[in-house]
Amino acid sequence: MIMHSWKDIPNNSDFSIYNIPFGVFSISGGSPRLASAIGDEIIDLKGVAATGIFDSLDINSRIWDADTLNPFISLGKSVTNKVRTLLQEHMCDPSSPLKGSNCFHPMSDVSMHMPVFVGDYTDFYSSIEHATNVGIMFRDPANALMPNWKHLPVGYHGRASSIVVSGTNITRPNGQTKPNDGPPIYGPSQRMDFELEMAFIIGKESNLGDQISTKQADDYIFGMVLFNDWSARDIQKWEYVPLGPFLGKSFGSTASPWIVTMEALSPFAVEGPIQDPEVLPYLTYSGLKNYDINLTVSLTPKDGQANVISTSNFKYMYWNMNQQLAHHTVNGCNVKVGDFMASGTISGKTPESYGSMLEIAWSGQKPITLKDGSQRKFINNYDTVTINGWCEKNSIRVGFGEVSGTILPAK
Amino acid sequence: MIMHSWKDIPNNSDFSIYNIPFGVFSISGGSPRLASAIGDEIIDLKGVAATGIFDSLDINSRIWDADTLNPFISLGKSVTNKVRTLLQEHMCDPSSPLKGSNCFHPMSDVSMHMPVFVGDYTDFYSSIEHATNVGIMFRDPANALMPNWKHLPVGYHGRASSIVVSGTNITRPNGQTKPNDGPPIYGPSQRMDFELEMAFIIGKESNLGDQISTKQADDYIFGMVLFNDWSARDIQKWEYVPLGPFLGKSFGSTASPWIVTMEALSPFAVEGPIQDPEVLPYLTYSGLKNYDINLTVSLTPKDGQANVISTSNFKYMYWNMNQQLAHHTVNGCNVKVGDFMASGTISGKTPESYGSMLEIAWSGQKPITLKDGSQRKFINNYDTVTINGWCEKNSIRVGFGEVSGTILPAK
Numbered sequence: 001m002i003m004h005s006w007k008d009i010p011n012n013s014d015f016s017i018y019n020i021p022f023g024v025f026s027i028s029g030g031s032p033r034l035a036s037a038i039g040d041e042i043i044d045l046k047g048v049a050a051t052g053i054f055d056s057l058d059i060n061s062r063i064w065d066a067d068t069l070n071p072f073i074s075l076g077k078s079v080t081n082k083v084r085t086l087l088q089e090h091m092c093d094p095s096s097p098l099k100g101s102n103c104f105h106p107m108s109d110v111s112m113h114m115p116v117f118v119g120d121y122t123d124f125y126s127s128i129e130h131a132t133n134v135g136i137m138f139r140d141p142a143n144a145l146m147p148n149w150k151h152l153p154v155g156y157h158g159r160a161s162s163i164v165v166s167g168t169n170i171t172r173p174n175g176q177t178k179p180n181d182g183p184p185i186y187g188p189s190q191r192m193d194f195e196l197e198m199a200f201i202i203g204k205e206s207n208l209g210d211q212i213s214t215k216q217a218d219d220y221i222f223g224m225v226l227f228n229d230w231s232a233r234d235i236q237k238w239e240y241v242p243l244g245p246f247l248g249k250s251f252g253s254t255a256s257p258w259i260v261t262m263e264a265l266s267p268f269a270v271e272g273p274i275q276d277p278e279v280l281p282y283l284t285y286s287g288l289k290n291y292d293i294n295l296t297v298s299l300t301p302k303d304g305q306a307n308v309i310s311t312s313n314f315k316y317m318y319w320n321m322n323q324q325l326a327h328h329t330v331n332g333c334n335v336k337v338g339d340f341m342a343s344g345t346i347s348g349k350t351p352e353s354y355g356s357m358l359e360i361a362w363s364g365q366k367p368i369t370l371k372d373g374s375q376r377k378f379i380n381n382y383d384t385v386t387i388n389g390w391c392e393k394n395s396i397r398v399g400f401g402e403v404s405g406t407i408l409p410a411k
Numbered sequence: 412m413i414m415h416s417w418k419d420i421p422n423n424s425d426f427s428i429y430n431i432p433f434g435v436f437s438i439s440g441g442s443p444r445l446a447s448a449i450g451d452e453i454i455d456l457k458g459v460a461a462t463g464i465f466d467s468l469d470i471n472s473r474i475w476d477a478d479t480l481n482p483f484i485s486l487g488k489s490v491t492n493k494v495r496t497l498l499q500e501h502m503c504d505p506s507s508p509l510k511g512s513n514c515f516h517p518m519s520d521v522s523m524h525m526p527v528f529v530g531d532y533t534d535f536y537s538s539i540e541h542a543t544n545v546g547i548m549f550r551d552p553a554n555a556l557m558p559n560w561k562h563l564p565v566g567y568h569g570r571a572s573s574i575v576v577s578g579t580n581i582t583r584p585n586g587q588t589k590p591n592d593g594p595p596i597y598g599p600s601q602r603m604d605f606e607l608e609m610a611f612i613i614g615k616e617s618n619l620g621d622q623i624s625t626k627q628a629d630d631y632i633f634g635m636v637l638f639n640d641w642s643a644r645d646i647q648k649w650e651y652v653p654l655g656p657f658l659g660k661s662f663g664s665t666a667s668p669w670i671v672t673m674e675a676l677s678p679f680a681v682e683g684p685i686q687d688p689e690v691l692p693y694l695t696y697s698g699l700k701n702y703d704i705n706l707t708v709s710l711t712p713k714d715g716q717a718n719v720i721s722t723s724n725f726k727y728m729y730w731n732m733n734q735q736l737a738h739h740t741v742n743g744c745n746v747k748v749g750d751f752m753a754s755g756t757i758s759g760k761t762p763e764s765y766g767s768m769l770e771i772a773w774s775g776q777k778p779i780t781l782k783d784g785s786q787r788k789f790i791n792n793y794d795t796v797t798i799n800g801w802c803e804k805n806s807i808r809v810g811f812g813e814v815s816g817t818i819l820p821a822k
Contacts, residue, residue, distance in 0.1 A: 119530070120572050125654060139653070146652050151595045152587050156654035157568035157661070161531050161745050162619055171620040173742035176563050176691060184562045186691045186741075208573055208663065209582040209822065235742065241557050242550070243536060243567035244655020250568070250744040252619065280587060280597045330597075331584035331646065332822070333661040334572050411620065411743070 005091045006099055009039035014390050014399020017091055018267075020084045021223070021258035021400075022069055024113040027105055032067040032113045036087055037258055037401075040107050043087065047103035053090055057082055068117045069259065070338045073203050073222050080203075080222070081263055112257035114165045115225070116201060116338035121163060121253070122328060123197075123229060123342045124155040126319035128273075130347035133359045138237060150277060153319035153327050155344075158229075159250035163340065166226075166256050166403040172381060172410040173251035175235040188410030189232035189248075191364075192379040195345040196297050196355030196387055197227040198314055200321050201259055202339040209332040214285035217322035220335065224265065226256035226295075226387045226403040227342050233358055233378070255340070256387075256403035264398050268292045268391035270315050279323075282330055289320035293400075295346060295389045297355070299370065302382035307370045309360060312346050312353040314389070381409045416502045417510055420450035425801050425810025428502055429678075431495045432634070432669035432811075433480055435524040438516055443478040443524045447498055448669055448812075451518050454498065458514035464501055468493055479528045480670065481749045484614050484633050491614075491633070492674055523668035525576045526636070527612055527749035532574060532664070533739060534608075534640060534753045535566040537730035539684075541758040544770045549648060561688060564730035564738050566755075569640075570661035574751065577637075577667050577814040583792060583821040584662035586646040599821030600643035602775075603790040606756040607708050607766030607798055608638040609725055611732050612670055613750040620743040625696035628733040631746065635676065637667040637706075637800045637814040638753050644769055644789070666751070667798075667814035675809050679703045679802035681726050690734070693741055700731035704811075706757060706800045708766070710781065713793035718781045720771060723757050723764040725800070792820045 005017045015021065015037040025035040025042050036043040046064035048054070057079055063071050073080060090096035125131055128145070131154075135144030148154065164170075172192055178184045203222025206212055212220055229249060236248025269288035293314035298306040319327075324341060345355040354360045357378050361367050364377040379385060384406040390399030416428045426432065426448040436446040436453050447454040457475035459465070468490055474483050484491060501507035536542055539556070542565075546555030559565060575581075583603055589595045614633025617623055623631055640660060647659025680699035704725035709717040735752060756766040765771045768789050772778050775788040790796060795817040801810030 120570055123654075135653075148589070148595075148649055148652065151589075152650060154650065154654055154657075156657055157570055159531055159568055159744060160571075161747050161750070164619065171743050174622070175742045176738075178559070178562075183688070184559075184691065186693055208575065211585070211822075232742070238559055239563060239565065240653070240655075241559065242546075242651070242655070243534075243565055244651075244653070246565075246567055247739070247742040247744065250739075251742040277594070280595065282597055327587075328658070328661075331586045331643070331658040331662040332582050333570060333658065336572050339572070411622075 003088060003092050005038065006094045007038055007091060012397065013039045014397065014401050015039055016397050017088055018396050019260060019264050019398045020087050021260045023115050023258045024068060025110040026113065027110045034064050034066065034069060034072060038091060041104045042107055042110055044103045044105065047101060048098060051097040051101060053086055053097065054083060067113065069115050070117050074337045077203060077219065084261060084263065112165060114163065114255065115257055115259050118160040118163050118338055118340045119336045121158040121160040121340040122155050123158045123344060124153050124319065124324050125344040126153050126317050126324065127344055127347050128318040129316065129349055130345040130355060130359065133347060133354065137358065137363045153324045155324065155328065156244045158253065162250055163253045163255055166254055168254060168405060169408050170230055170252040170405045171408045173232050173235065174410050175232060175247050176238060177234040178238040184238065189235055191233035192407055193231045193233050193357045194297065194379060194385045195229035195231055196295060196310060196312060197229050197342045197345060198224055198389065199227040199255065199340045199342040200224050202335045202337055202341065205337055206329060206335050208334040211332065212325055212329040214283065214322040214326040217325040220325060221262055221321055223259040223261040225259055226389045226400045228254040228385060228387055228403050228405060229342060230254065254403050254405045256400050258401055260398060260400055265291055265391065267396065268393060272320050273318055282326055283323050285320065285322050289322050290315045290317060293389050293391050295387065298386045299376065300384040300386065301370060301372060301374065305371050309368060310352065310354060312348050312355055314346060316346060316348050317343060379407050381407055383407055414499060414503050416449065417505045418449055418502060423808065424450045425808065425812050426450055427808050428499055429807050430671060430675050430809045431498050432671045434526050434669045435479060436521040437524065438521045445475050445477065445480060445483060449502060452515045453518055453521055455514045455516065458512060459509060462508040462512060464497055464508065465494060478524065480526050481528050485748045488614060488630065495672060495674065523576060525574065525666065526668055526670050529571040529574050529749055529751045530747045532569040532571040532751040533566050534569045534755060535564050535730065535735050536755040537564050537728050537735065538755055538758050539729040540727065540760055541756040541766060541770065544758060544765065548769065548774045564735045566735065566739065567655045569664065573661055574664045574666055577665055577816065579665060579816060580819050581641055581663040581816045582819045584643050584646065584658065585821050586643060586658050587649060588645040589649040595649065600646055602644035603818055604642045604644050604768045605708065605790060605796045606640035606642055607706060607721060607723060608640050608753045608756060609635055609800065610638040610666065610751045610753040611635050613746045613748055613752065616748055617740060617746050619745040622743065623736055623740040625694065625733040625737040628736040631736060632673055632732055634670040634672040636670055637798045637811045639665040639796060639798055639814050639816060640753060641665065665814050665816045667811050669812055671809060671811055676702055676802065678807065679804060683731050684729055693737055694734050696731065696733050700733050701726045701728060704800050704802050706798065709797045710787065711795040711797065712781060712783060712785060716782050720779060721763065721765060723759050723766055725757060727757060727759050728754060790818050792818055794818055
């Protein structure tokens with residue numbers, strides 16, 4: 001369906017009338033509260049609610065004043081989808097009370113906050129190219145992919161407390177690393193990396209002991225964000241055997257502020273790769289469950305120009321979100337509204353599409369040269385890493401904006 | 412200091428006048444609220460506060476009505492320690508308004524709840540005997556202990572949402588496992604296990620980017636509970652490479668309801684093992700940081716008798732809690748009030764002191780025989796596993812009560 005808004009929306013905007021994402025903003029030092037976005041502006045949902053356009057939904061007014069989306073999302077898709085479509089209708093209706101209202105603020109005037117409180121954060125490892133590349137570098141080139149990898153979406157629990165919103169500086173971590181020729185040492189990580197990821201946000205609670213099937217999963221996945229799972233490769237390499245990554249990750253992960261709903265992403269659903277060997281019945285699925293989401297990563301040195309260092313796509317994922325959630329809950333593990341489930345690094349087949357410096361510069365063996373002539377094997381202090389993501393089809397664009405973070409020197 | 416309470420306290424009670432732990436209870440279907448314990452009774456802290464004995468501390472009365480201890484613990488040790496010592500003084504003073512008050516209820520009349528909301532849960536792996544035993548069985552007997560193990564307290568992130576309070580039934584998980592001679596299969600875990608652990612609870616928030624030294628750690632550790640980190644060994648074995656345990660653990664973990672404060676445990680502090688090789692400076696510590704806590708595990712078949720299957724002690728831990736917290740935050744990872752930090756399975760040197768069925772029955776090779784003549788390699792349906800823990804010295808006893816759970820058949 002073609003929609004035309006009475007609002008001027010730049011043609012290349014991620015926040016077209018087809019998007020209508022959800023987030024949390026504050027303005028002029030006020031308390032955080034809920035927002036949507038259109039073009040270059042945010043939409044103050046408390047203000048919108050005051051116009052009465054949501055009255056038929058009977059939503060407690062405190063929902064709009066909350067400092068996270070968790071209570072809003074907990075209303076369920078039957079309500080949140082109506083909020084979204086009502087916003088779309090009113091943004092297209094020149095006689096809407098929204099027109100001429102004071103519900104809009106330029107994005108440049110507001111601060112964005114973490115969109116949800118994250119109870120638990122899980123990181124999957126679902127790009128076959130990434131898993132293969134890391135396997136070659138960290139372990140055995142002849143057996144890069146572990147025997148379990150094609151049978152189940154490998155994942156692990158991450159640290160929820162250190163997930164921060166785009167724009168938050170990240171301090172280079174100190175920690176323990178092991179030189180090849182000597183005992184372990186303490187100091188700042190020398191192999192600071194980003195990971196190009198996306199995450200989905202749980203929209204519905206399940207009970208301990210219950211499974212969520214790949215079919216039911218649609219009901220539990222509220223939307224998605226861009227995600228940078230910063231990684232200190234030297235710390236990770238020394239610590240991760242046998243229980244997995246820990247301090248090499250938990251110093252910080254960065255999320256984009258706008259949750260784009262699955263309903264906004266549905267026109268961009270595509271087929272996934274053929275899974276061979278065949279998966280067990282609980283991991284089978286029907287329908288289009290991959291998404292054609294363009295992704296780029298740029299690295300900007302201090303006071304310098306942006307350099308696009310990766311061009312990838314979310315559709316490369318071997319395991320889809322429905323499979324991830326069905327696997328996560330097959331043992332009865334419960335999920336809560338606001339839980340983050342990240343994809344793992346998204347790498348394509350070619351070096352141009354790799355999703356981490358570890359892969360792009362091949363563990364330091366193939367440094368890249370930036371526009372200013374400087375080289376990078378990993379991320380330097382004061383470098384800013386920015387991930388952008390957007391879908392585009394038939395002149396319709398739905399995007400995520402960006403997730404960005406600057407590395408500060410270790411303390 | 413010798414204390415005598417005017418209340419009759421059984422001699423062998425875990426909840427002597429020297430303990431005064433904190434927990435959350437409800438009675439007759441009412442709302443959960445805060446409690447302490449003495450002998451066989453709980454102490455309703457809202458009722459105690461109403462007598463005025465805490466008035467000088469100027470505590471917001473809603474604290475006592477909260478359904479978790481998080482707000483109370485957030486007041487800081489300067490307040491919570493005074494609450495504890497005031498309770499001790501009044502329980503010894505025959506003229507206290509508590510005497511004759513209706514603040515006490517038999518433990519048998521109340522329900523206990525999760526004592527805190529757990530934001531993040533970390534599981535360490537700090538028993539050298541356990542790590543060695545698992546290394547022999549899961550990996551390579553010749554190199555059972557990984558090269559990093561003696562240099563840092565290995566740990567990983569666990570699932571917070573599925574931590575439940577003692578007495579909650581645990582459903583045997585379904586999942587994917589790999590027979591030796593064929594492709595992976597789906598079904599109920601055939602190797603259901605317990606893990607004898609203890610956990611400490613964070614009492615003070617830190618900021619992202621800040622480190623907590625081993626010395627500062629005392630200020631951040633509020634108290635401890637008993638912890639059963641249920642494990643499905645067959646699921647774990649297939650899934651855990653390379654990112655660590657996931658669904659083999661996340662179907663449920665069980666915590667005891669009473670948090671025993673570090674102040675109550677301080678008389679039982681003992682020296683830890685000699686750490687050789689020497690640890691890096693950030694992991695050095697001074698003072699007595701291990702604790703002499705007796706631990707037993709019993710297995711009770713349906714309608715059967717309890718069988719003590721392990722007798723261990725928390726003092727066996729190679730890495731202490733101060734080292735664990737200093738390591739956890741060396742990279743700037745932030746902690747929040749209520750975070751759980753579990754010890755990892757606590758095994759002693761002899762089979763009688765092993766902390767899991769995996770070790771006790773040596774991966775099924777040495778089944779144990781129960782009093783009723785039945786054998787166990789792992790945990791059967793309807794078996795109840797109960798962990799008890801207590802300190803005792805100079806006729807003074809401070810204990811944790813128990814953490815108990817029954818395994819129900821897979822769905």
